[in-house]
Structures are given as structure tokens and as C-alpha cells.
Amino acid sequence: MIRDLIIKNRSYRRFFQEVTIERQTLAELVDLARLSASGANLQPLKYILSCDPQKNALIFPHLAWAGYLKDWPGPSDGERPSAYIIILNDTQIRTSVGCDHGIAAQSIMLGATEKGLGGCIIASIQKDGIQKALDIPSRYEILLVLALGKPREKVVIETVDKTGDIKYWRDAEDVHHVPKRPLDDIIIG
């Protein structure tokens, strides 16, 4: 059931870093994005894969983690992602990708979840930093970084309460709570 997979597909930010992910696995995930819808079928998205410690270390410093957790600077060494998929726009194909990268990211994350992995779609990126660190030609614009690994935290969905506060938070047991707006609030007609 797709619903079970979607519920299992939470945003994870701490991982068993020692559990490696093969490049072939990442390619299989990108293939799911390849087979997904693209505006006017133009398929402007390109992908860079990373699954070795050296390349991962070039990417990690340029990512922002969990903006609402002010006391947490991001995953410490040992609980960092085992792999990344960087989604880029090939500007020689199209200047704007619409929402293609959202469609692609969701296909990839659902595929990762099915494989027992998890991760986080990261849009808060120091793009210049990654572009330089990986020597990415200027023709390619970084859109998203998907951080992937074997999740090392528990994430639970809750319903937004009367205060309307949507900020996720961590409890004393380090469980990550994510308030979602109720269905009645988001269907308006």
C-alpha cells in the first residue's frame, strides 16, 4: 500500500553512518525519478551521486539541518548520511523546472523507504559551496540535495493543535515529533 510507504517515509536526519549504500542502489533510485512525470516531458533534471566518505565529506558542510531545532547543529560524525543524491537543473534544456524536482525527489525517497533506507530532502543548501567542492559546471543549477542512510531516529506524525504551530520538535527521549495540518484544514472546496 502506497499509504503505508508514505507514512513510513519520514524526514530523517540521523543515520547509522557505518551502513554503506552502493552506487548501484542510488542509480536504481534515480531510475525511479527518470520514469516519473516531467513538465512537457523535457526532463531537465540531472543527478550527481555520492556514497563514499570522501565525496560525502565535501557535501555535508554545505547543508543546513532542522532549522527549528535551535540547539542542534546537525548530525554529528557517526550519524551522518551514508549517501547523497544531488538534483540539478540542466539549464541548457530548460531555465525553470517547475515542480519536476519535487516529483523526482518523492519518487526517490519512496524508493529509498522501500529499500529500508530513509533521509531528508534538503533545499537549504550553500549552493556555491557544493558547486565549487564538486567542480560542477555552471550550466547545472543545484536544486535539492537528498541525504540518505539507514535511519537512526524515531519520527512520529501528530496533528497540529489549536495554536496552529507547525514546528517539529524533539522530546526528552530524542523522538522527533512532526505536526501535520488536519485534512479538514487543507481541503478548502
Place this chain on the structure above:
Amino acid sequence: MIRDLIIKNRSYRRFFQEVTIERQTLAELVDLARLSASGANLQPLKYILSCDPQKNALIFPHLAWAGYLKDWPGPSDGERPSAYIIILNDTQIRTSVGCDHGIAAQSIMLGATEKGLGGCIIASIQKDGIQKALDIPSRYEILLVLALGKPREKVVIETVDKTGDIKYWRDAEDVHHVPKRPLDDIIIG
């Protein structure tokens, strides 16, 4: 397997219009989007559902269909969508949604596919027309219209050939062919 579902989830533009879709079914699909990732968990997306002929008729004239099929003006009466889900941005929550609508659309379309439905993510919309026809407050910005129904056409995936042409086309048997770029072309590092 998510891969099978993604392959089955093609963009369909002709439907058995007489096969109705319940509002409850559309709400279940929106719930899949509700449970999906949202940038900074802000959840700015709102949804309008349509599954009755009168409301559908207010939406249909404002949609553009299959730009590459120059001789086909879109589905004729009898093969039009049975339902629509309009995805809106609530600008009082956030001015820009990033790629939230792509994530949401993919969750909804995969859910629809699992239910034996199919459809098309439409971004080429006369937004003012729909906004007026449905009396949608200006606070909400139309992002996408998802057309849904029981598919009445065959769609096949192919690999882009040496010409690099990505335009979909229909053969003499009205089969819809969609060329996708090969994996080796889209993984660049």
C-alpha cells in the same frame, strides 16, 4: 513494488468519463499529500476537489492539453476527466512553496494509480479563468490541476533516440509514446 507503481503511473489525457470518482476518494488522495514532506514543514498547500459534472465543466475549459500533439485539442466530451484536484498555495502561510506541490502531486498520482485511476499533472492553466469560475479568494494561488479518471488510452515509455527528441507522439493505433532520457545521460557524476 514502488517501481511497478511508478511505471504504471503514466500521464493519461483520455478517460472513461462516465466512471465517476467519489469525493471521499479524492480526500483520501489529498491525505497522502498531507502526510508527505513539506519545506520547513510549513504545509502551505491547500486543495479544491471536483467530482461532479457541473464543477468539472467549470474547470476543463481553462486547461491546456498535450502541447506536442498539434492536431489534438484535448479530450472530447465523453473522454474527459471524471475529477480534479486543484493544488493551491495559501500565500498567507508562505509566498513560495519550493517544490512542495511536486511532492504532493506525485503522492496523489501514485495513490490514484494504486486505486486503478490515472491522470495528468497539468501546470499549463488559465489561472485567472479557474480563479473566477470557482470564486477562489485571491489569497490562494493556483499551482497545479490534477486531472483524474479511469484511463482510456495506452501509454508506453521508450528511450530517447540519437536525435535527442523528447516529444511524445501518438501512433496510428492511438498509442501514446513517451521518450525518456536514458539513465546514463542523466547521472552526470
